[in-house]
Amino acid sequence: MIDPKLLIQFKAEILEIERGNIIFDYGSKAQFYYQIKTGEVKMNNFNRDGKEFIQGIFYPDQSFGEPPLFADVGYPAGAETITDVEIFRLPKDDFFDLLKKHPEAHFKISEVLASRLYYKAIMASEISSQDPEHRIVRLLDYTKTHIHKLDPEDVLEVDFTRQQIADLTGLRVETVIRACKALEKKGEIQIKKRKILR
Incomplete structure:
Protein backbone atom coordinates (compact mmCIF):
# COMPACT_ATOMS: atom_id res chain seq x y z
CA MET A 1 0.00 0.00 0.00
CA ILE A 2 1.42 3.46 0.85
CA ASP A 3 5.11 3.41 1.82
CA PRO A 4 5.29 3.73 5.64
CA LYS A 5 8.11 6.30 5.32
CA LEU A 6 5.77 8.46 3.26
CA LEU A 7 3.01 8.12 5.84
CA ILE A 8 5.38 9.23 8.62
CA GLN A 9 6.61 12.10 6.45
CA PHE A 10 3.00 13.32 6.16
CA LYS A 11 2.41 13.20 9.96
CA ALA A 12 0.95 9.72 10.46
CA GLU A 13 1.06 8.42 14.01
CA ILE A 14 1.37 4.75 14.98
CA LEU A 15 -1.36 3.47 17.27
CA GLU A 16 -0.95 0.29 19.33
CA ILE A 17 -4.34 -1.28 19.99
CA GLU A 18 -5.06 -4.51 21.83
CA ARG A 19 -7.15 -7.34 20.43
CA GLY A 20 -10.94 -6.91 20.56
CA ASN A 21 -10.98 -3.11 20.61
CA ILE A 22 -13.04 -0.83 18.38
CA ILE A 23 -11.12 1.48 16.01
CA PHE A 24 -14.23 3.25 14.76
CA ASP A 25 -17.98 2.64 14.98
CA TYR A 26 -20.65 2.24 12.33
CA GLY A 27 -21.95 5.67 11.31
CA SER A 28 -19.08 7.68 12.79
CA LYS A 29 -17.51 10.36 10.61
CA ALA A 30 -14.36 9.38 8.72
CA GLN A 31 -11.47 11.57 9.81
CA PHE A 32 -8.38 9.40 9.26
CA TYR A 33 -6.66 7.10 6.78
CA TYR A 34 -5.76 3.78 8.44
CA GLN A 35 -3.06 1.33 7.34
CA ILE A 36 -2.02 -1.77 9.25
CA LYS A 37 1.61 -2.15 10.28
CA THR A 38 1.15 -5.39 12.24
CA GLY A 39 -1.89 -7.50 13.16
CA GLU A 40 -5.37 -8.01 11.74
CA VAL A 41 -8.52 -5.88 11.62
CA LYS A 42 -12.08 -6.67 10.58
CA MET A 43 -14.84 -4.38 9.40
CA ASN A 44 -18.27 -5.61 10.44
CA ASN A 45 -21.98 -4.97 10.89
CA PHE A 46 -24.57 -6.62 13.12
CA ASN A 47 -28.18 -7.38 12.21
CA ARG A 48 -31.14 -6.90 14.56
CA ASP A 49 -30.59 -10.35 16.03
CA GLY A 50 -26.97 -9.53 16.83
CA LYS A 51 -25.51 -11.76 14.08
CA GLU A 52 -22.22 -10.41 12.82
CA PHE A 53 -21.54 -9.92 9.12
CA ILE A 54 -17.88 -9.34 8.31
CA GLN A 55 -17.41 -6.91 5.43
CA GLY A 56 -13.68 -7.64 5.20
CA ILE A 57 -10.57 -8.76 7.07
CA PHE A 58 -7.40 -6.72 6.63
CA TYR A 59 -3.75 -7.63 7.15
CA PRO A 60 -0.33 -5.89 7.43
CA ASP A 61 0.33 -3.32 4.68
CA GLN A 62 -3.39 -3.09 3.88
CA SER A 63 -5.58 -0.07 4.48
CA PHE A 64 -9.24 -0.04 5.49
CA GLY A 65 -12.15 2.37 5.73
CA GLU A 66 -11.10 4.73 2.90
CA PRO A 67 -14.33 5.20 0.86
CA PRO A 68 -16.04 7.45 3.46
CA LEU A 69 -12.99 9.76 3.35
CA PHE A 70 -13.67 10.45 -0.33
CA ALA A 71 -17.48 10.54 -0.06
CA ASP A 72 -17.55 12.57 3.20
CA VAL A 73 -20.04 10.17 4.80
CA GLY A 74 -20.16 8.05 7.94
CA TYR A 75 -18.65 4.59 8.07
CA PRO A 76 -20.96 1.86 6.68
CA ALA A 77 -19.38 -0.63 9.10
CA GLY A 78 -17.36 -0.63 12.29
CA ALA A 79 -13.70 -1.66 12.55
CA GLU A 80 -12.41 -3.94 15.29
CA THR A 81 -9.02 -5.49 16.02
CA ILE A 82 -8.81 -9.29 15.65
CA THR A 83 -5.31 -9.39 17.12
CA ASP A 84 -3.09 -6.85 18.86
CA VAL A 85 -2.25 -4.32 16.15
CA GLU A 86 -0.03 -1.42 15.21
CA ILE A 87 -1.80 0.95 12.83
CA PHE A 88 -0.71 4.04 10.95
CA ARG A 89 -3.32 6.78 11.39
CA LEU A 90 -3.10 9.79 9.10
CA PRO A 91 -5.52 12.76 9.38
CA LYS A 92 -7.81 13.16 6.39
CA ASP A 93 -6.38 16.51 5.19
CA ASP A 94 -2.81 15.18 5.36
CA PHE A 95 -3.91 12.04 3.50
CA PHE A 96 -5.38 14.10 0.66
CA ASP A 97 -2.24 16.25 0.59
CA LEU A 98 -0.13 13.08 0.28
CA LEU A 99 -2.28 11.83 -2.63
CA LYS A 100 -2.01 15.15 -4.48
CA LYS A 101 1.77 15.22 -4.15
CA HIS A 102 2.30 11.50 -4.86
CA PRO A 103 0.09 10.33 -7.75
CA GLU A 104 1.52 6.80 -7.55
CA ALA A 105 -0.01 6.46 -4.07
CA HIS A 106 -3.32 7.81 -5.39
CA PHE A 107 -3.26 5.23 -8.19
CA LYS A 108 -2.57 2.43 -5.69
CA ILE A 109 -5.51 3.50 -3.53
CA SER A 110 -7.76 3.59 -6.62
CA GLU A 111 -6.59 0.10 -7.58
CA VAL A 112 -7.36 -1.25 -4.09
CA LEU A 113 -10.80 0.38 -4.02
CA ALA A 114 -11.62 -1.06 -7.45
CA SER A 115 -10.60 -4.52 -6.26
CA ARG A 116 -12.85 -4.20 -3.21
CA LEU A 117 -15.78 -3.08 -5.36
CA TYR A 118 -15.22 -6.17 -7.50
CA TYR A 119 -15.23 -8.36 -4.37
CA LYS A 120 -18.44 -6.72 -3.09
CA ALA A 121 -20.16 -7.28 -6.45
CA ILE A 122 -19.12 -10.95 -6.46
CA MET A 123 -20.20 -11.57 -2.88
CA ALA A 124 -23.53 -9.74 -3.31
CA SER A 125 -24.32 -12.03 -6.22
CA GLU A 126 -23.14 -15.12 -4.32
CA ILE A 127 -25.12 -14.33 -1.17
CA SER A 128 -28.32 -13.64 -3.09
CA SER A 129 -28.30 -16.66 -5.36
Missing part, protein backbone atom coordinates in the same frame (compact mmCIF):
# COMPACT_ATOMS: atom_id res chain seq x y z
CA GLN A 130 -25.58 -19.27 -4.83
CA ASP A 131 -25.39 -22.37 -2.65
CA PRO A 132 -23.06 -22.43 0.39
CA GLU A 133 -20.31 -24.48 -1.25
CA HIS A 134 -20.11 -22.08 -4.18
CA ARG A 135 -20.00 -19.03 -1.85
CA ILE A 136 -17.14 -20.54 0.15
CA VAL A 137 -15.10 -21.45 -2.94
CA ARG A 138 -15.52 -17.93 -4.36
CA LEU A 139 -14.42 -16.38 -1.06
CA LEU A 140 -11.35 -18.62 -0.86
CA ASP A 141 -10.39 -18.03 -4.50
CA TYR A 142 -10.76 -14.26 -4.13
CA THR A 143 -8.64 -14.36 -0.96
CA LYS A 144 -5.98 -16.42 -2.72
CA THR A 145 -5.62 -14.24 -5.82
CA HIS A 146 -6.53 -10.74 -4.61
CA ILE A 147 -5.45 -10.68 -0.97
CA HIS A 148 -2.47 -13.04 -0.87
CA LYS A 149 -1.55 -12.49 -4.56
CA LEU A 150 -1.03 -16.22 -5.20
CA ASP A 151 -1.30 -17.92 -8.57
CA PRO A 152 -4.34 -20.19 -9.09
CA GLU A 153 -2.13 -23.31 -8.99
CA ASP A 154 -0.59 -22.28 -5.64
CA VAL A 155 -2.04 -23.68 -2.41
CA LEU A 156 -3.54 -21.24 0.08
CA GLU A 157 -3.60 -22.17 3.75
CA VAL A 158 -6.76 -20.34 4.78
CA ASP A 159 -6.33 -18.26 7.90
CA PHE A 160 -10.07 -17.70 8.45
CA THR A 161 -11.86 -19.54 11.22
CA ARG A 162 -15.09 -21.35 10.31
CA GLN A 163 -16.94 -18.56 12.12
CA GLN A 164 -15.19 -15.89 10.04
CA ILE A 165 -16.04 -17.74 6.81
CA ALA A 166 -19.66 -17.82 7.98
CA ASP A 167 -19.61 -14.12 8.81
CA LEU A 168 -18.00 -13.24 5.45
CA THR A 169 -20.48 -15.27 3.39
CA GLY A 170 -23.71 -14.71 5.31
CA LEU A 171 -23.93 -18.38 6.33
CA ARG A 172 -24.37 -20.12 9.67
CA VAL A 173 -21.21 -21.71 11.06
CA GLU A 174 -22.89 -25.13 11.04
CA THR A 175 -23.58 -24.71 7.31
CA VAL A 176 -19.93 -23.76 6.70
CA ILE A 177 -18.73 -26.90 8.51
CA ARG A 178 -21.05 -29.15 6.45
CA ALA A 179 -20.17 -27.38 3.19
CA CYS A 180 -16.43 -27.67 3.87
CA LYS A 181 -16.77 -31.41 4.48
CA ALA A 182 -18.67 -31.74 1.18
CA LEU A 183 -16.02 -29.67 -0.63
CA GLU A 184 -13.29 -31.87 0.82
CA LYS A 185 -15.07 -35.00 -0.48
CA LYS A 186 -15.30 -33.39 -3.93
CA GLY A 187 -11.57 -32.56 -3.88
CA GLU A 188 -12.19 -28.80 -3.97
CA ILE A 189 -10.35 -28.24 -0.68
CA GLN A 190 -8.19 -30.18 1.73
CA ILE A 191 -8.53 -30.09 5.50
CA LYS A 192 -5.36 -30.80 7.49
CA LYS A 193 -5.14 -30.24 11.25
CA ARG A 194 -8.40 -28.23 11.05
CA LYS A 195 -6.81 -25.89 8.49
CA ILE A 196 -8.45 -25.47 5.08
CA LEU A 197 -6.16 -25.65 2.05
CA ARG A 198 -7.35 -24.45 -1.37
Whole structure:
Protein backbone atom coordinates (compact mmCIF):
# COMPACT_ATOMS: atom_id res chain seq x y z
CA MET A 1 0.00 0.00 0.00
CA ILE A 2 1.42 3.46 0.85
CA ASP A 3 5.11 3.41 1.82
CA PRO A 4 5.29 3.73 5.64
CA LYS A 5 8.11 6.30 5.32
CA LEU A 6 5.77 8.46 3.26
CA LEU A 7 3.01 8.12 5.84
CA ILE A 8 5.38 9.23 8.62
CA GLN A 9 6.61 12.10 6.45
CA PHE A 10 3.00 13.32 6.16
CA LYS A 11 2.41 13.20 9.96
CA ALA A 12 0.95 9.72 10.46
CA GLU A 13 1.06 8.42 14.01
CA ILE A 14 1.37 4.75 14.98
CA LEU A 15 -1.36 3.47 17.27
CA GLU A 16 -0.95 0.29 19.33
CA ILE A 17 -4.34 -1.28 19.99
CA GLU A 18 -5.06 -4.51 21.83
CA ARG A 19 -7.15 -7.34 20.43
CA GLY A 20 -10.94 -6.91 20.56
CA ASN A 21 -10.98 -3.11 20.61
CA ILE A 22 -13.04 -0.83 18.38
CA ILE A 23 -11.12 1.48 16.01
CA PHE A 24 -14.23 3.25 14.76
CA ASP A 25 -17.98 2.64 14.98
CA TYR A 26 -20.65 2.24 12.33
CA GLY A 27 -21.95 5.67 11.31
CA SER A 28 -19.08 7.68 12.79
CA LYS A 29 -17.51 10.36 10.61
CA ALA A 30 -14.36 9.38 8.72
CA GLN A 31 -11.47 11.57 9.81
CA PHE A 32 -8.38 9.40 9.26
CA TYR A 33 -6.66 7.10 6.78
CA TYR A 34 -5.76 3.78 8.44
CA GLN A 35 -3.06 1.33 7.34
CA ILE A 36 -2.02 -1.77 9.25
CA LYS A 37 1.61 -2.15 10.28
CA THR A 38 1.15 -5.39 12.24
CA GLY A 39 -1.89 -7.50 13.16
CA GLU A 40 -5.37 -8.01 11.74
CA VAL A 41 -8.52 -5.88 11.62
CA LYS A 42 -12.08 -6.67 10.58
CA MET A 43 -14.84 -4.38 9.40
CA ASN A 44 -18.27 -5.61 10.44
CA ASN A 45 -21.98 -4.97 10.89
CA PHE A 46 -24.57 -6.62 13.12
CA ASN A 47 -28.18 -7.38 12.21
CA ARG A 48 -31.14 -6.90 14.56
CA ASP A 49 -30.59 -10.35 16.03
CA GLY A 50 -26.97 -9.53 16.83
CA LYS A 51 -25.51 -11.76 14.08
CA GLU A 52 -22.22 -10.41 12.82
CA PHE A 53 -21.54 -9.92 9.12
CA ILE A 54 -17.88 -9.34 8.31
CA GLN A 55 -17.41 -6.91 5.43
CA GLY A 56 -13.68 -7.64 5.20
CA ILE A 57 -10.57 -8.76 7.07
CA PHE A 58 -7.40 -6.72 6.63
CA TYR A 59 -3.75 -7.63 7.15
CA PRO A 60 -0.33 -5.89 7.43
CA ASP A 61 0.33 -3.32 4.68
CA GLN A 62 -3.39 -3.09 3.88
CA SER A 63 -5.58 -0.07 4.48
CA PHE A 64 -9.24 -0.04 5.49
CA GLY A 65 -12.15 2.37 5.73
CA GLU A 66 -11.10 4.73 2.90
CA PRO A 67 -14.33 5.20 0.86
CA PRO A 68 -16.04 7.45 3.46
CA LEU A 69 -12.99 9.76 3.35
CA PHE A 70 -13.67 10.45 -0.33
CA ALA A 71 -17.48 10.54 -0.06
CA ASP A 72 -17.55 12.57 3.20
CA VAL A 73 -20.04 10.17 4.80
CA GLY A 74 -20.16 8.05 7.94
CA TYR A 75 -18.65 4.59 8.07
CA PRO A 76 -20.96 1.86 6.68
CA ALA A 77 -19.38 -0.63 9.10
CA GLY A 78 -17.36 -0.63 12.29
CA ALA A 79 -13.70 -1.66 12.55
CA GLU A 80 -12.41 -3.94 15.29
CA THR A 81 -9.02 -5.49 16.02
CA ILE A 82 -8.81 -9.29 15.65
CA THR A 83 -5.31 -9.39 17.12
CA ASP A 84 -3.09 -6.85 18.86
CA VAL A 85 -2.25 -4.32 16.15
CA GLU A 86 -0.03 -1.42 15.21
CA ILE A 87 -1.80 0.95 12.83
CA PHE A 88 -0.71 4.04 10.95
CA ARG A 89 -3.32 6.78 11.39
CA LEU A 90 -3.10 9.79 9.10
CA PRO A 91 -5.52 12.76 9.38
CA LYS A 92 -7.81 13.16 6.39
CA ASP A 93 -6.38 16.51 5.19
CA ASP A 94 -2.81 15.18 5.36
CA PHE A 95 -3.91 12.04 3.50
CA PHE A 96 -5.38 14.10 0.66
CA ASP A 97 -2.24 16.25 0.59
CA LEU A 98 -0.13 13.08 0.28
CA LEU A 99 -2.28 11.83 -2.63
CA LYS A 100 -2.01 15.15 -4.48
CA LYS A 101 1.77 15.22 -4.15
CA HIS A 102 2.30 11.50 -4.86
CA PRO A 103 0.09 10.33 -7.75
CA GLU A 104 1.52 6.80 -7.55
CA ALA A 105 -0.01 6.46 -4.07
CA HIS A 106 -3.32 7.81 -5.39
CA PHE A 107 -3.26 5.23 -8.19
CA LYS A 108 -2.57 2.43 -5.69
CA ILE A 109 -5.51 3.50 -3.53
CA SER A 110 -7.76 3.59 -6.62
CA GLU A 111 -6.59 0.10 -7.58
CA VAL A 112 -7.36 -1.25 -4.09
CA LEU A 113 -10.80 0.38 -4.02
CA ALA A 114 -11.62 -1.06 -7.45
CA SER A 115 -10.60 -4.52 -6.26
CA ARG A 116 -12.85 -4.20 -3.21
CA LEU A 117 -15.78 -3.08 -5.36
CA TYR A 118 -15.22 -6.17 -7.50
CA TYR A 119 -15.23 -8.36 -4.37
CA LYS A 120 -18.44 -6.72 -3.09
CA ALA A 121 -20.16 -7.28 -6.45
CA ILE A 122 -19.12 -10.95 -6.46
CA MET A 123 -20.20 -11.57 -2.88
CA ALA A 124 -23.53 -9.74 -3.31
CA SER A 125 -24.32 -12.03 -6.22
CA GLU A 126 -23.14 -15.12 -4.32
CA ILE A 127 -25.12 -14.33 -1.17
CA SER A 128 -28.32 -13.64 -3.09
CA SER A 129 -28.30 -16.66 -5.36
CA GLN A 130 -25.58 -19.27 -4.83
CA ASP A 131 -25.39 -22.37 -2.65
CA PRO A 132 -23.06 -22.43 0.39
CA GLU A 133 -20.31 -24.48 -1.25
CA HIS A 134 -20.11 -22.08 -4.18
CA ARG A 135 -20.00 -19.03 -1.85
CA ILE A 136 -17.14 -20.54 0.15
CA VAL A 137 -15.10 -21.45 -2.94
CA ARG A 138 -15.52 -17.93 -4.36
CA LEU A 139 -14.42 -16.38 -1.06
CA LEU A 140 -11.35 -18.62 -0.86
CA ASP A 141 -10.39 -18.03 -4.50
CA TYR A 142 -10.76 -14.26 -4.13
CA THR A 143 -8.64 -14.36 -0.96
CA LYS A 144 -5.98 -16.42 -2.72
CA THR A 145 -5.62 -14.24 -5.82
CA HIS A 146 -6.53 -10.74 -4.61
CA ILE A 147 -5.45 -10.68 -0.97
CA HIS A 148 -2.47 -13.04 -0.87
CA LYS A 149 -1.55 -12.49 -4.56
CA LEU A 150 -1.03 -16.22 -5.20
CA ASP A 151 -1.30 -17.92 -8.57
CA PRO A 152 -4.34 -20.19 -9.09
CA GLU A 153 -2.13 -23.31 -8.99
CA ASP A 154 -0.59 -22.28 -5.64
CA VAL A 155 -2.04 -23.68 -2.41
CA LEU A 156 -3.54 -21.24 0.08
CA GLU A 157 -3.60 -22.17 3.75
CA VAL A 158 -6.76 -20.34 4.78
CA ASP A 159 -6.33 -18.26 7.90
CA PHE A 160 -10.07 -17.70 8.45
CA THR A 161 -11.86 -19.54 11.22
CA ARG A 162 -15.09 -21.35 10.31
CA GLN A 163 -16.94 -18.56 12.12
CA GLN A 164 -15.19 -15.89 10.04
CA ILE A 165 -16.04 -17.74 6.81
CA ALA A 166 -19.66 -17.82 7.98
CA ASP A 167 -19.61 -14.12 8.81
CA LEU A 168 -18.00 -13.24 5.45
CA THR A 169 -20.48 -15.27 3.39
CA GLY A 170 -23.71 -14.71 5.31
CA LEU A 171 -23.93 -18.38 6.33
CA ARG A 172 -24.37 -20.12 9.67
CA VAL A 173 -21.21 -21.71 11.06
CA GLU A 174 -22.89 -25.13 11.04
CA THR A 175 -23.58 -24.71 7.31
CA VAL A 176 -19.93 -23.76 6.70
CA ILE A 177 -18.73 -26.90 8.51
CA ARG A 178 -21.05 -29.15 6.45
CA ALA A 179 -20.17 -27.38 3.19
CA CYS A 180 -16.43 -27.67 3.87
CA LYS A 181 -16.77 -31.41 4.48
CA ALA A 182 -18.67 -31.74 1.18
CA LEU A 183 -16.02 -29.67 -0.63
CA GLU A 184 -13.29 -31.87 0.82
CA LYS A 185 -15.07 -35.00 -0.48
CA LYS A 186 -15.30 -33.39 -3.93
CA GLY A 187 -11.57 -32.56 -3.88
CA GLU A 188 -12.19 -28.80 -3.97
CA ILE A 189 -10.35 -28.24 -0.68
CA GLN A 190 -8.19 -30.18 1.73
CA ILE A 191 -8.53 -30.09 5.50
CA LYS A 192 -5.36 -30.80 7.49
CA LYS A 193 -5.14 -30.24 11.25
CA ARG A 194 -8.40 -28.23 11.05
CA LYS A 195 -6.81 -25.89 8.49
CA ILE A 196 -8.45 -25.47 5.08
CA LEU A 197 -6.16 -25.65 2.05
CA ARG A 198 -7.35 -24.45 -1.37
